[in-house]
Amino acid sequence: MKKILLLFLLAVSLNAADSTLRLFIWSEYIDPAVVADFEKANHCKVTIDLYEDAESMMAKVQAGGGGTFDVVVPPDHMVVPMTKLNLLAPLRKEALPNLKNIDAKFLKPPFDSENKYTVPYQWGTVGIYVRKQKGKTIEPTWGLIFDPKLQPGPFMLIDSMRDTIGAALKYRGYSFNSIKPAELKEARDLALAAKKRAIGFEGSVGNKNKVVSKAARAAIVYSGEAARGMSEDAETVYLIPKEGSQIWLDSLAILAHAPHQELAEKFLNFCLDEKIAARISNFTQFSTPNEKARPFIQPELAKNPAIYPPPEVMAKLEFLTDLGSNLRLYDEVWTQIKAR
Numbered sequence: 001m002k003k004i005l006l007l008f009l010l011a012v013s014l015n016a017a018d019s020t021l022r023l024f025i026w027s028e029y030i031d032p033a034v035v036a037d038f039e040k041a042n043h044c045k046v047t048i049d050l051y052e053d054a055e056s057m058m059a060k061v062q063a064g065g066g067g068t069f070d071v072v073v074p075p076d077h078m079v080v081p082m083t084k085l086n087l088l089a090p091l092r093k094e095a096l097p098n099l100k101n102i103d104a105k106f107l108k109p110p111f112d113s114e115n116k117y118t119v120p121y122q123w124g125t126v127g128i129y130v131r132k133q134k135g136k137t138i139e140p141t142w143g144l145i146f147d148p149k150l151q152p153g154p155f156m157l158i159d160s161m162r163d164t165i166g167a168a169l170k171y172r173g174y175s176f177n178s179i180k181p182a183e184l185k186e187a188r189d190l191a192l193a194a195k196k197r198a199i200g201f202e203g204s205v206g207n208k209n210k211v212v213s214k215a216a217r218a219a220i221v222y223s224g225e226a227a228r229g230m231s232e233d234a235e236t237v238y239l240i241p242k243e244g245s246q247i248w249l250d251s252l253a254i255l256a257h258a259p260h261q262e263l264a265e266k267f268l269n270f271c272l273d274e275k276i277a278a279r280i281s282n283f284t285q286f287s288t289p290n291e292k293a294r295p296f297i298q299p300e301l302a303k304n305p306a307i308y309p310p311p312e313v314m315a316k317l318e319f320l321t322d323l324g325s326n327l328r329l330y331d332e333v334w335t336q337i338k339a340r
Helices: 002-018 032-042 054-062 076-084 097-101 161-171 181-197 204-212 223-232 261-272 274-284 291-296 324-339
Strands: 020-026 045-051 118-131 155-158 218-222 236-239 245-254
Touching: 020 054, 020 261, 032 045, 032 261, 032 274, 045 054, 054 076, 076 245, 097 261, 097 274, 097 291, 118 161, 118 204, 118 223, 118 261, 118 274, 155 161, 155 181, 155 204, 161 181, 161 218, 161 245, 161 324, 181 324, 204 218, 204 223, 218 223, 223 236, 245 261, 261 274, 274 291
Parallel strands: 020 045, 155 218
Antiparallel strands: 118 218, 118 236, 118 245
């Protein structure tokens, strides 16, 4: 009788393990109610592990997380390196009928031209979230961070290699993806000088919170965090610098050694449903690449230029590209910035 009971308990335990999806995602990047609805619809459990920057995500997946996590949310510039390292599983399109809902502009992106490994999740920009100053117009420029004469007060740098170095490059009129040593040296020196005046480095969520709490007057953040911050505090504003900035596209992907591939596919298809996609974007306040979701986006969000920039701003935005072996140039610059 004891053996039968033990076998029963073991079977229950194994079944529970098989019905648990592990999601590895940026913090505050999915509506908990959406996760709960997925659990209910699929009689499963979702456990969520968080990261704050792309480099940390990559390091953890490479260190063995690829055999633990099922679904990951890589930024655009990380997809090619992850596929080259065989970290992502090819998608079975027949399991993703809702992929048809994605806007054609976001299908087949340059980093995954056949959507072989990824499906679009959210897009946005990088800019400066700043506290308003009474009677003063704030110029939308990276100079708020990199020019001490324009510094509005205490500010935060973003703890992200490509975003910080890219912002300094853009301030000098260079590409976010420059691999020219002289331009990268200029960016390094700008960032080092800014670091001496800044009050620290944090991820986008932490930086937004610093401005909302008035611990900082300005911070480099992603657009969704800024939009949420502005809804919390009307005395704050999000600026996309006049020199130009970054547009990014985050994707959902299944890891190559995901323990629960079928459940992971169901999760991706669930997130591609137009009403679910709208709920996610209404929560994150990032932009949705899901064309069918747009009628369900809250009107005040759909009209917010911080979330959906006007064409003249979009024209100045640049995607990050995979730098291949030239990424070592950024690694060297970032090491110098953080170490000094």
